[in-house]
Amino acid sequence: MSEANITKSIEWREDHVRIIDQTYLPLRTVYCDIRDVGQMWDAIKKLKVRGAPAIGIAAAYGFYLGIKDLELDSFPSFIIEANRIGEYLASSRPTAVNLKWAIDRILNSINALKEKPIDEIKAEVLALAKIIHDEDKRICKAIGLNGQDIIPKKANILTHCNTGSLATGMYGTALSVIYHAHLAGKKIHVWVDETRPLLQGSRLTAWELQNAEIPMNLIVDSAAGHLMKSGKVDLVIAGTDRVAANGDTANKIGTYSLAVIAKENNIPFYIAAPLSSIDMSLNSGDEIPIEERDGKEITQIGTTKIAPPKIETFNPAFDVTPAKYITAFVTEKGIIKGDYSKELKKLFN
Numbered sequence: 123m124s125e126a127n128i129t130k131s132i133e134w135r136e137d138h139v140r141i142i143d144q145t146y147l148p149l150r151t152v153y154c155d156i157r158d159v160g161q162m163w164d165a166i167k168k169l170k171v172r173g174a175p176a177i178g179i180a181a182a183y184g185f186y187l188g189i190k191d192l193e194l195d196s197f198p199s200f201i202i203e204a205n206r207i208g209e210y211l212a213s214s215r216p217t218a219v220n221l222k223w224a225i226d227r228i229l230n231s232i233n234a235l236k237e238k239p240i241d242e243i244k245a246e247v248l249a250l251a252k253i254i255h256d257e258d259k260r261i262c263k264a265i266g267l268n269g270q271d272i273i274p275k276k277a278n279i280l281t282h283c284n285t286g287s288l289a290t291g292m293y294g295t296a297l298s299v300i301y302h303a304h305l306a307g308k309k310i311h312v313w314v315d316e317t318r319p320l321l322q323g324s325r326l327t328a329w330e331l332q333n334a335e336i337p338m339n340l341i342v343d344s345a346a347g348h349l350m351k352s353g354k355v356d357l358v359i360a361g362t363d364r365v366a367a368n369g370d371t372a373n374k375i376g377t378y379s380l381a382v383i384a385k386e387n388n389i390p391f392y393i394a395a396p397l398s399s400i401d402m403s404l405n406s407g408d409e410i411p412i413e414e415r416d417g418k419e420i421t422q423i424g425t426t427k428i429a430p431p432k433i434e435t436f437n438p439a440f441d442v443t444p445a446k447y448i449t450a451f452v453t454e455k456g457i458i459k460g461d462y463s464k465e466l467k468k469l470f471n
């Protein structure tokens with residue numbers, strides 16, 4: 123696996139953004155050109171682009187697409203519009219804090235440039251979006267390398283959802299740890315949870331691991347407990363959409379159950395998290411907003427209906443794993459263990 127073969131989920135192309143429309147994978151690789159902020163909102167909402175860091179990068183470019191044609195020459199009217207665009211983009215998905223993190227970073231930079239001509243501010247916003255994108259690649263590589271401390275020379279690793287290059291600028295978070303273990307010559311085998319209802323595991327993670335020639339087996343989500351109890355899992359590693367200041371962690375629905383079963387079976391449970399996914403403004407996971415999605419995601423696969431008509435559904439897209447189940451966090455600044463309320467704070471000093 124060389125860097126050139128790694129999928130790029132988002133690319134800036136002169137005057138627009140090109141994403142891989144992840145809803146078509148793995149059967150077809152379809153690119154989608156995004157030219158305005160409305161198209162970006164829609165792409166994030168419909169999970170054409172998805173995964174917390176990728177959503178942050180997409181929102182940063184989407185922000186630029188939103189302001190680039192504004193014909194306003196006074197800063198007060200420009201900042202009102204910029205705030206409105208930020209709120210609009212942030213409304214696309216509520217759980218991944220990277221979205222708000224990227225928007226706040228751009229708004230802060232706009233405010234710091236308020237004495238500059240509007241055209242210059244617009245150019246700076248595009249430059250910042252590119253920086254956020256490039257930084258994420260470096261951060262994900264650092265997470266992958268730092269994570270080697272927790273991966274034995276031979277390991278069966280269970281993972282959930284998709285946390286790879288598709289979900290980030292490159293490499294991924296949890297999947298970056300797995301990629302780098304493989305690159306380091308460790309004997310890695312991955313149990314890939316299919317990740318109902320939208321199957322990010324079977325459609326995306328399995329595709330990425332197959333491209334990287336990493337040994338794996340796809341399993342149904344409900345097989346994970348049986349595998350852990352039968353001694354077939356050495357460690358679990360997942361990503362996150364938002365970590366609260368006390369270490370409580372939101373991730374794809376089903377992550378909490380994995381963490382509880384891992385603890386019951388004395389299996390280490392790790393979360394790979396860039397600092398952009400840590401929300402120090404929230405005291406605990408109880409404050410993390412959990413996205414609820416359309417019931418059709420449960421009642422049909424593609425266009426095939428798999429439940430009786432008019433059935434009532436409930437479809438939370440994420441759950442929160444209490445900090446006590448998390449053995450350690452793998453971040454770009456190293457492995458974080460112990461009293462998370464204290465240790466996470468130190469990362470931001």
Ligand code: MRU
Pocket residue numbers: 169172173174175218282283284285286289290294295296322360361362363373374439
């Ligand atoms: O609904 P999704 O596909 O955007 O959910 C993604 C996840 O839950 C990932 O595990 C998380 O964003 C970490 S991605 C590096």
